[in-house]
Amino acid sequence: MARIDILLPVHNGLPYLGAAIASIRRQSVRDWRLLILDHGSSDGSVELAERHALADARIELLDFSYANGLAELLNLGLERCDGRYVMRHDADDICLPDRIAQTMAGFAQHPGKAVISGQAELIDADDVVIGALRLPLGSDRLSAASLFRNPISHPALTMDRALIGRLGAQYGCDFLGLLPAEQRPRIDGLAEDYLMFGQLALLGLCVNLGRPLIQYRWHAANVSSRRLREQIRLSLTISRFLARTFCRMHALPEFDPAPFCNHGGQLLATEDSDFDAAFAVMAQSLRRGLGASAQLERELRYRHTLAHRRLPHMLLRYARFRQQYPAETGEWLTLRSWLLRHLPGRALMEAA
Template structure:
């Protein structure tokens, strides 16, 4: 039986699927593995391209219709035979040392349910970009962040298969089922990230549309809702939408007005007080994180002067120095190390 099962869901990714598969088959220093390519009703040449790969480690699970990525991932987990299961998206590329590093970590740390990694970006042709997404390394900060964002990039994740089987993806979530999964896992188990670039994410036009952003907000607000319920804090639909804004000022070029700052200060103070009662998120990491979101809202305010005054005068800011150190120390730049990327498709 294989030690590691790698799950790649695919839906109409004929341009990229062969490169994703090749990056797994080229992994170095790993024990036995199987690769499950889970078709989700593709109508292009994706299935034929996988069928043409002559490697006994590749298993193709076909579907007659599209059931959604959460359903495809659940199918892959149910069919997996390894002690560990790892995910990769069908347009991404795993660096050669990815599985070996993560397998070694989970073998050394039996208390951890899963481990992710940092992620780089490639363009549509497979050329490296300078962009890097750094995730927090340690379990306590990952757990503290789960009310705002996923602590693990799903395409970098490796987990104990029995844990994934106990935490199936919510198939009613059209998008965000991975965020929901890792929020639930991080609530109950230790998870970590390796401070190494182990996966490259492909950037292409289909990923960034106004429709996708609107849909992402709608489903993320559902995930916020169950966490806020567990925190025993009253919340409205407007609160959840405004909460979503807190994590997007850098991405969206958003500039909050004075009324939003009033709401944000009150909301973040309420979150801090609620957590002191309910103890859902680890402290002091959670309060430090709230200070960072407050500082971001103030710095990006329509009136920078007004925002900085609000920042200086708020009790939320008392945790800001520790919050800045916490954020930097978990995401500080890596020492340089040379890796070889598998050949990209043109």
């Protein structure tokens, strides 16, 4: 039995699958088992995976072509795991050579946490580094940030299987069970990771390391680029679910996080422009539920930037925010996309 099981789902991932597998085989830590979860590939991915399995006994190919969506595929994979830890990896990303070593050090540094993830380098289809994915640090930050976006890189994370098992945590479902059945979402794909790890973040069980663990590939075939609008819609549903769950956990009045969410670097389009009063209510609830901390205040300062949608107010608030805090991925992009959508004459240009 390996100490670390690695779940790698694939559906027609031939262009990058070989590099993804090779990056795992190059890990400085050798005590792992790779489970390749095939979801009905027909492009040669299965044959490529079989060749790697013949060359390395730590690699197993599993046929889950019958799985109903990515959530079920990953849950089927979880059922086959018996190692202490479960690592996720995508078929088009690259593990940095010391990813496992850094992750194990993270679990030792943060005892009692169920999830360790980290930062990422962004690469294009030709393996050229084009940027960096900068995500928040600290479990208090992740608890607060999870109400407004997914602050955890799913392809870079590793789970403590024992802790996950005790909680009954699975992909795509409400495992905390604090809300009535009609308010409990079921997500088959696109945001199944946000639903699972958002709940774990509310419990304070997630940490992001400050260093990159993977190279995340951004290309035209990414699900997040092809189905962005649907993913944002599902993510808003999850944000509202997480907010209701948070309020139930701490016996607080419910609030709507949607005006302050920035899924996919986008703000919810609304007729109202002033959400300052709603922000004050939300901020009070978060401070009561999470307790005062510098991590929470950092998250609230950014959400306050989004609470007034008139352009001068947003820009002034963001300038003040940046005087105190460095930017993270998606923060300036959110304001930029809103500004571009509402510049004078923009509607006429788009109509033309």
